[in-house]
Amino acid sequence: MADAVTAPPAGRATIGDSEFDRDSALVPRETGVYDIDLPAGWTIFGAVNGGFLLAVLGRALGDALPHPDPFTVSAHYLTASRPGPAVVRTQTVRAGRTLSTGQASLFQYDDEGREVERIRVLASYGDLGALSDDVRTTAKPPAFPPMERCLGPEDGPAPDDTSAIAGRLMLKLDPATLGWALGAPSGKGEMRAWFGLADGRDPDPLSLLLAVDALPPTAFELGVSGWVPTVELTVHVRCRPAPGPLRVSITTRNLAGGFLEEDAEVWDSTDRLVAQSRQLARVASAGFGG
Template sequence: MYCSGMPEAASVPAVRATIGDSEFDRDTAVTRRAPGVYDIDLSAGWTIISAVNGGYLLAVLGRALADALPHADPFTVSAHYLTASQPGPAVVRTDVVRTGRTLSTGQASLFQYDDQGREVERIRVLASYGDLGALPDDVRTTAVPPAIPPIEQCFGPDDGPAPVDGSSAITDRLMLKLDPSTLGWALGQPSGNGEMRAWFGLADGRDADPLSLLLTVDALPPTAFELGLKGWVPTVELTVHVRCRPAPGPLRVSITTRNLAGGFLEEDAEVWDSAGRLVAQSRQLARVRLG
């Protein structure tokens, strides 16, 4: 999910964070209460207009499943977003569906509490995990990395107007440099092409890993902006395929929409690493406000 506005982003610090010791790792860390049950305090740092970002939520559930399953790396994760999550306490409940030699499958749900203290399910996930390091090196593909200008020729949130109140939290945690050809919406001149491309990383310099890729696919401004639409674009369903462990360095992300109908659109994302490899793919269905 995302909303319009180009709030100011944090700059990369002189000392780079590392995988396992970064804000992202701390904010997605879950505490095992009992077998298959995990507690977490959802951070307000990953919100869009007070709602928690869907990619951050997917990473939280992904971390819980990595603990519950015998394999550590997400291969495919499919999530249905049932109700909007808010910062604060939450519980993740996991179930092991099947374990095998190369793949394990599990499901997980994240719950929060209403005013009467009753559990409300926010998101439900079904996922298969394996060992990305054990995959063969053979690659046969017609996919090519997106053509994006060099980072210094692209524009980040700090190049835009003043932030929208309450909308800047997640952007402060991202290194986001957008392709100028997909920035017409920020100038009041959307292209109508339904495309978004950017260089991407975490603002504290932490390199990408399979878990952070679950955030990456849902962290760019939505393609709906380039279709001339504004406002919140909540995710209904999101499926992510992690293809290999990313190399260090910034990622290239390309997102496209070909069909908006009945107030819903699809977004197809590709994530490429610094070695020119396709490391993640996703498709999501999102709801848009028309009129």
């Protein structure tokens, strides 16, 4: 079982009434069309975080489709999203008895006033609460220290202004994956952390879409610095997470030709594997550490 963790403080945010929920809320314009003002608080290097964007489109599809929960979501990131007004357009592809499939795209305007598609998603939705309790798995939760022995942004030097999203999250990183922060990356391409939202909101299927893309890039532990933008990201949500902090483990086995893959697993407080993902990312910087 997971190491015991400190109980969350009283008065914490709740699902539906938290910073994450308010910032990802959409305003219906017409059937299948939604407006949103993307906030600056979920950016890194000035671009809106890909996991937060996935949660925004996931929220739109959950409203547009007849089933409530994301089962599989595949996103292609076409251009970087910036804080400011955006529109999400959804389309129902198929509505079945146990699964429904839809697509969604997020658009913004460029400096010339032209509409630009930022991200396109194809997803299948169902009801996670209707799944059976039968679990047969060889997967094991990641082994790393309890939260009090892991390190967050507050434990290092004063943060810079390149990662506004850090203030929205509770991240406690496994010290074994922090060599990059000390100028000595391990070369293993691994990143592990305790994950939650800073206001104490418990996880749900939508926040799992954020969790898979919220840790520092595994490229840092390969000796690569700089922005690592996502090209494509597929997430499988396996069940509703239990209350409490999540554990996220991400690995990269191959960086070649300026691209790498990241495989993520998300485990809840009951040692249940609640989400898996794979993404292809581009190494935007040629800088390599020592």
